Amino acid sequence: MKKASFLTSLSFVILIFSNSQLKSQTQKTMQTESKILFEKGEKVKNENFTGTAYLKMLVTNNPENPITVGNVTFEPGARNRWHKHLGGQILLVTDGVGYYQERGQPKKILRKGDVIKCPPNVEHWHGASIDSHFSHLAIGNSDKEAVIWLQPVTEEEYLK
Incomplete structure (x- = not known):
């Protein structure tokens, strides 16, 4: 029971960390894209x-x-x-x-x-x-x- 609870908790922590990393990467990408208003030419x-x-x-x-x-x-x-x-x-x-x-x-x-x-x-x-x-x-x-x-x-x- 303890092992299953530990694995559930670990999975939850990994899920939250992964979501946080994905959100951070998405924000960085959006910031970069927002700087490029028009093509440089x-x-x-x-x-x-x-x-x-x-x-x-x-x-x-x-x-x-x-x-x-x-x-x-x-x-x-x-x-x-x-x-x-x-x-x-x-x-x-x-x-x-x-x-x-x-x-x-x-x-x-x-x-x-x-x-x-x-x-x-x-x-x-x-x-x-x-x-x-x-x-x-x-x-x-x-x-x-x-x-x-x-x-x-x-x-x-x-x-x-």
């Missing part, structure tokens, strides 16, 4: 970025909806050049820690959930912090889509 291969960045266009030119939406992901330390948008730009931060700076203004630290409204023709840059990746949705006006790329952000400007 293709590595940007032009001189408008310092470091490694990726772009996945989610919405492209469409006469019915004159906006573009791109998911931009920066590896730590990566950023784009100073630039301006003829139609302005909206940035919706989806992950990581990044920076945004308008010409002549202090650099802003950005985190998940932050929204930046960059007016038309305002020179600015954005990118990841030195020790974190950074992702945002970049929303533009496709009727006035032109981006005017300017000089690279210097190390001094980036680190200031």
Whole structure:
């Protein structure tokens, strides 16, 4: 009788432990999956970025909806050049820690959930912090889509 009771108790403990382990693993998987909001896309291969960045266009030119939406992901330390948008730009931060700076203004630290409204023709840059990746949705006006790329952000400007 004692042996049967012991085996029943042991089975119960193993069942609870297994359930706890499964629950823990499921939570870890869900946390990892929740971080990946949009596909990272293709590595940007032009001189408008310092470091490694990726772009996945989610919405492209469409006469019915004159906006573009791109998911931009920066590896730590990566950023784009100073630039301006003829139609302005909206940035919706989806992950990581990044920076945004308008010409002549202090650099802003950005985190998940932050929204930046960059007016038309305002020179600015954005990118990841030195020790974190950074992702945002970049929303533009496709009727006035032109981006005017300017000089690279210097190390001094980036680190200031």
